[in-house]
Amino acid sequence: MKQLLRFLLLLLAAVFFLPTLATILLSFYPDGQVGFSGYDELFFDCFRFYTMFWNSVLYAYVITALQLVVILPAAFAFSFARFKGKEALFFFYIILMMMPLQVMILPNYIGLRDMGILNTRAGIILPMIFSPFGVVVLRQYMKSMDGSVIEAMRLETNSMVRILLHAVAPQVKVCLYAVGLFVFAECWNMLEQPMLLLQDENLKTLTVFFSDTKNVSDQVLYPASVVFMIPILLLYLFFHRELERGLTLHETN
Amino acid sequence: MATVKPHKSIRWNTKCLLCLVPSLLGLLLFYIIPYLRVLYYSLINNQFKKDFVGLKNYIDAIQNEYFRLAFFNSIKLITVCVPVLILLAIAVSLGLTFLLKKLRLVRVAFILPMLLPTASVVLFFRAVFGQVENELPLYLLFIWKNIGICIILLTAALTTIEDELYEAAKLDGAGGFSLHVKITLPLILPTISFSTLMAIVNSFKIFRESYLYYGSNYPPDYGYTLQYYMNNNFLKFDYQALASSSVLTSLLVAAIVSAFLLAERRYQR
Amino acid sequence: MKQTKKSSGKKHFLPLLLLSVLFYGVMLLLTLTAKDIHLARLPQVTASRLGNVSFTYLFTPENGEPRIATKQMPGIPKELYDSGQIFTVTTKVTDEMTYYYAKKISLKVDSSKENDTHYAISDSFFRDMIILSGYENLKDGDEVNLIKEEK
Known part of the structure; x- marks a missing residue:
């Protein structure tokens, strides 16, 4: 059996x-x-593949890096600061995290338009940096953190940056890698934002390449898919252990 | 916290609080304020005239047949796919934890779909299921993509159950299937509920898969979900319809999530 | 990667790093050289307008003796005409680059005009660009790499 x-x-x-x-x-x-003719045509006849590829790479790495910088202090604040309405705010973060993109795409569009960064790279990067997902996951993970290390660090230095970097970050390293991987995958897969918020073809990402299947011949698409898979696969191979250990989402109390 | 002089403690607390500022600021700028503006848009009838029309837009939205179709399809997706997904995820997680302890590689097969870009595999799905005239390919794609996160959560929860519990139960005569039903399931119930929540939330996000699969803004009727409705309104610049449907959907999601989380909190007491 | 702090005890670290560097390196290389490679694999052609050439012909005025006259007219090299591979160049401009294509045309020559190396074109207003070299194996619609242009 x-x-x-x-x-x-x-x-x-x-x-x-x-x-x-x-x-x-x-x-x-x-x-x-x-x-190899599929690859041949992809590499030597399809030049906008490269533009879009590097755009995807740029967005994914930059957004991931910057988001990690933002969420570490934020999650730390949720864990160690005391203020009224902390849990309510966190609850709000959770709800925001669960919102499907389509709900936020119009606010996103309007916000960017009014800020004048609608058809720019910044318009894609900035909103993604402040996504609440990382804060929620990291905060949950921080519950298992050792406060004494932080206390010891506090005696040594007054600089918050140093405390965060040397006392907090090493302890939550696993979660940071996991969140980073997740965020990278999310960015790499981003479709709605480049499609709807960008006009300029030069700024668009590889996902848009696939959605525009009328202009590309069929035999290019499979090789393109394979190339598209590789960066995220590489990162997964690097961080697969962290991914499983770092996502302890279920303790939502 | 360690015992320090009160004013130092307050300073520390303030510093911690300040750490929240970047995230909060960004959230405000890019999410909250725009959302409030959308709310405002949903209550007026025209970008230029700005007459307050109250709930008229919402009533229009609900009466719109496309909205209804989209809503119906979304609900159908949730009620059909999510239970299948969760049951499958539970079965696989149990299997992975107890049957295939040695073979860690097998997990990769289930987790990888979660990360792989949808665009890469949509071709294959289209090639295989292109002739099928109903929503089955979409449902399969959904299950394929989302089983990863459920399995990660569930296997993590399963590994935290101590072996002693199983030993004790076995001594009491429980075996095999009933063992799991009586011990395992109740213990991982919070995780199951959270996975269900994640699955429901992700079902709203199926748009991307659907769009890439059908390759256009006008999928066949059975593939038309809420996101298409909103997306098409976006493209048509029909901000009123879009605003009201966005708000409605957000309220729906917020309601579902809140219900889940509050229920879970109560369960833990 | 986001940051370069890597924990020890990761079994397959170095090969993966090398693989990543290799992948991105190859992509970078391709990005920089793809266009050149693309062009290098196309038929290399030169093209220009047909220049005027001197032709001699027998001219009979209304009332007088036939005599030999010369005239400057657009001339097509005999080899080119005899080969039958007469193409003009069309362009397609996209965001990424300008594409050149060969389009087959047929020409009428004026057989009354004579020259050692060229045939005279009937239409003395012919000013199109003709592919003058590299036309040997071309087919209609082929993409070509235009090496030199003289407009």
Whole structure:
């Protein structure tokens, strides 16, 4: 009985793995023949692929880096500061975190328009930096933090920055990596914002490339998919352990 | 906190508080204030005339047949997909924790879809399911994508159950299936409920998958969800309809999330 | 990566780092060289307007003897005409770059005019760009790399 269940589980895993594997295999199979012509056409005929690729890379890394800088102090504040309405504010963060993008896209658009950064890179990067997801997850993780290390640090220095960097960050390193990975994946996958908030083709990301399938020939799409997968795969291989250990979301009290 | 002089403690507290400022400021600038403006838009009839029309926009939205179709589809997605997803996630998590302890690699198969860009796999899904005339491919895509987060949460919870509990239960005569039903499930119930919440919330986000799969702004009827409604209004510059549907959806989501969290808080006491 | 603090005890750190560097390096290389490689793989052609060439012909005035006269007219090299591969150049401008294509045309020559190396074109107002070299294996609609232009 156990063997059967094991086998079923493995089968299921194979099924789940299938789309990824198939995409990779099919990229070498353009037009029914084995060959590299898909990649060939992608690399040497499709120049806007590069622009969009580097845009995606830029947005993802910059947003992830900056968001980590913002959420570390914020989560720390939630953990250690005392003020009225702290839990209510945190609750508000949670609700905001759960909002689907479509609800926020109009506010986003209007906000950016009024700030004059609508068709710019800043318009994509800035809102994403302040997404509440990281704060919530990091704060939950900080509950298991050791306060004495921070106390010891307080005796040594007055600078909050140093305390955060040397006493807090090392303890929550795992969670930071996990959140970073998650945020990166989110940015890498970003579709609505570049599509709706950017006019200039030069600023758009690779996800838009895929949504615009009329202008690209079919055999380019599979290789493009594979190339698109690689950066996030690399990061996952780096941080997969942290991903599983760092997301303790369920203690929401 | 350690015993320090009162004024130092207040200074410390203030410093901690200040740490919140960047996040809060950004939130205010880019989320809260714009949202309030949208709320304002939803209560007026025209960007230029700015007559206050109260709830008229909301009534129009609810009576709009596309909104209804979208809403219906979204609800259908939730009620069908989420239970399947959760049950599958529970089954797989149990399997991974107890049956396949050694093979850590298997987990990758379930977690990877969560991170992989949808755009990369949509081609394959389209190739396989292109002929299918209903919402099944979309549901499968949803399950494929979202099982990862549930499995991460559930397996993390499962590993925190101590072995002694199982030993004790086995001594009492429980075995196999009933063992799990009686011990495991109640213990991980909070995580299950949270996973359900995440799944419901993510179901609202299915737009991206749907858009890439159908490749246009006008999917077949069964694929038309709330996000398409809002997206199309956005493209048509029909801000009133968009504003009111955004607010409605946000209220719906807020209600669901609040209900869950409050229920969970009560359960823990 | 976000920051370069890496914990020890990560088993496959170095190979992954190398792989990442390799990947991004290759992408960077491709980004910088893709256009040049693209152009290098196209048929390399030169093109220009047909210049005027001297042609001699038999001219019979209304009342007089036929005599030999010369005239300057656009002339097409005999080899080119005989090969049948006469193309003009069309362009397509996009955001990324300007594409050149070969478009096959047919020309009429004026057989009364003579010259050792060229045929005379009937239409003396012909001023289109003709591909003068690299036309050997071209087909209509092929993309080409225009090396030199003389307008």
